[in-house]
Amino acid sequence: MTGNDAPARFTLDPAFGVGKVDPRLFGSFVEHLGRCVYTGIFEPGHPAADEAGLRQDVLGLVRELGVTAIRYPGGNFVSGYKWEDGVGPVEDRPRRLDLAWRSTETNCFGLGEFIDFVTKAGGEPMMALNLGTRGVAEALELQEYANHPGGTALSDRRVAHGAKDPYGIRLWCLGNELDGPWQTGHKTAEEYGRLAAETARAMRQIEPGAELVACGSSGRSMPTFAEWEATVLTQTYDLVDHISLHAYYQEHDGDRDSFLASAVDMESFIESVVATCDHIGARLRSKKRIGLSFDEWNVWYQTRHHEQPSPDWAEAPRLLEDNYTVTDAVVFGSLLIALLRHADRVRIACLAQLVNVIAPIMTEPGGPAWKQTTFYPFAQASRYGRGRVLQVNVTGPTHETARYGTVPLLHATATVDEETGTVTVFAVNRSLENTLPLEVGLRGVAAGRVLGHSVLADADPEATNTLADPERVVPHEGKGTTLSDGTLHAMLEPMSWNVIRLA
Template sequence: MSATARFTLDPAFTVGDVDPRLFGSFVEHLGRCVYTGVYEPGHPTADAEGLRTDVLELVRELGVTTLRYPGGNFVSGYRWEDSVGPREERPRRLDLAWRSTESNRFGLAEFTDFVRKVSGEPMLAVNLGTRGVAEAIQLQEYANHPSGTELSDRRIAHGDKDPYNIRLWCLGNEMDGPWQTGHKTAAEYGRVAAETARAMRQIDPDLELVACGSSNQAMETFAAWEAEVLAECYEHVDFISLHAYYEEKDGDRGSFLASAVDTESFIENVIATCDHVGARLKSKKRINLSFDEWNVWYQSRPNPHPVEDWQEAPRLLEDVYTVTDAVVFGSLLIALLRHADRVTVACLAQLVNVIAPIMTEPGGPAWRQTTFFPFAQASRHGRGTVLEVRADSPTYPTERYGEVPLLQVTAVRDEASGEVTVFAVNRDQHAELPLEAALHGLGLTRVLEHTALADADPEARNTLAEPERVTPHAREGTELRDGVLRASLEPLSWNVIRLG
């Protein structure tokens, strides 16, 4: 057994309230995320609009709140006009981002219908790669203006009398990346982002706008990019974006399990940069963070499916996640919650089939990947106020991050019920981790449940053949006595401990 990990919870020490939009996701025209993912006319479960109702049910169970669309890299070549009006009249286009052919059978109206059916909030990205200010405000007018103009009346003629009322907008995507169609320098992007923001706010001053931050912390321009972009548009935007993906490389599982160390560093460095720019500008405004792409993604693995250029909806990025991946995934969720005072929007990339918690087979079933469960549990039980947790944990050495705590943990209090949920990961690959938590002033007297996601086989996964191979299980022996919570965390595990 490892040495005991310990922490204290006290209602007087909090991080901040969880914005429900922390549990967002992402639908991009990439691979099979849209076609044979969320949208498959002719499927046995398809509704009248072609949406797969089996997928809709899983998305509701997942607890997704916000849905980012249509990209991603796809947006930098996106012509929004192609995606509206009668489907049979929509043009087919080459998508340069993923070297695919886009049919536009699923477009803006279909997306907003999907969002309504899962009780979500849309987060729409505008193309600042190959297009600019004019196209952004035209899209805004089409989507949000009630009636009486050519564009709003065009939406009505297309069948949507009521405006879509999209409040949250991304000003482009990953414009710092040389891979991006229309890639720009920080000065170029900062200027067009500010111009676009000003124009969009002339139509509606109450929009929420997200400026592009760095594509990841390893970018050579990281921090300098944020500083220069925000120098141009600080007063015109509400958020700056962060994107991060992690994978196990060269068999270094210890560093992979510590991926959240990088996530927390990334968040804290962006906060510091934002606040430095705000101080330099003598602004009283605070920029929050939109972590609108995050996940485990095996970018270095070859695609097991044969794909030719310009296919329609090819099988791309269909990672099959293991228990190990789910534990890392859970630790990333914990990192977001631990910074809920500034990370107020986040989007798991992506929702279906493409590096996703939900998988489908064309004409066949849909099922939950291992990563489905941490997200669903966090979305359900992670609402309320995040309590400050400073754990005293045994550590282990990693090649990439040095000494890292075995325990990754946070706690969220539901103010209405008084319940507290502890989310915890044990990074130890071989030994259980004893846990003790002193609970002060919270009025907690009993353990409601302790579930764990763990398996004797760290490579266990859910597949079409075995869709329920991995699920959370009840953990026995966890107790709360005299204000002290005691538990034992299985090796390589994601844990949810609910206290009442």
């Protein structure tokens, strides 16, 4: 169906649900990369810095963004990181070379500072372990330092460093992207699977309830994709809770139609990993269901990064500071819809990253902080995309894309807050030029009125928010959205992200 005036339709029925949203679906990521930490979240001496050096203007935006779990300290950075370098008196911490991003790490910001940041931001720590250049012993030492109450050498060292109470880290990543040849300490699936299993088994001896994430493929384009997951899970299935997925998207060669359909690839990626997990579970005759941790995702113009020269061991250089357009924000919103549509298996997701580096929040050293275009879809999804996800099966107009073939112009999902009955519809119109009529049948949904229809769109697809014009792109109220006789009617602007809430 390709008619320009034909409506897109779906029906919502509370009897047909996908699953309950884990709040950690709205996680993010802080890596020692570029200016994410230094002059991003942490800048002693800044007019807005608190006594710990954390930028309170950034903290306010992080809270508004609604971030839950925050992954740290990497990323590629973690595979060469010594956690001991970032604890204790700052003046005694060593400077190190960071091989991942060819930078110098001062270690002025470390584990204690991160826990302070997460606590003030209202989030939960998600700690990544170095299984690239280190192993089981170092992971156990970090776990004891961070989580044991006291009475041992390492836990008493934490107390001496000023943290009497344990950090209570319950969510741990067993390394990062170790299938990638670029990773310091790159391993085969067999090597990594055995190391991850040994680490997981040992960590559970200290804390049986620790929640553990095994490394999946760095992306579905990796030549070992699926085979890597199968091999790793064969060794770790009964020892871990989740397996990771990473994916980034960008526009290629001006093919905007395919870019707007990027979520087609993300959903296929998720479903492929689910199939692999369940195949291994069946082979092992296990009743356990492995969860998915999509702990790196975003729009990222990686080709621009590869064209830039590497810094020469600079401190906190400006790296990967993409300035996002309204087009990027619409694709970004569609990726959020893809995650919600698979809430039954995607338990954790981390937007990479949080500040300055491919991020929804930007800062200037000594200056202001502001919201990128992608800030708004994330903040709205985190605020309203809670409760239970309902099944959405769209019928309506389609169009052709070079990368993904025939795709629907409408990409949508919906959630219901079972305490209040509020229904939220998240919808993206992928058409570059045409308004898309939307009709939503409400079966068994006691919706009485439209609370609001927020739209993120712009006549200029290249519009961005900048230091000079930080509110060039902001959401506006949609027009003509009505609810009558059990049907929601709306007009979705061309290339738009939409949030429609029903009381």
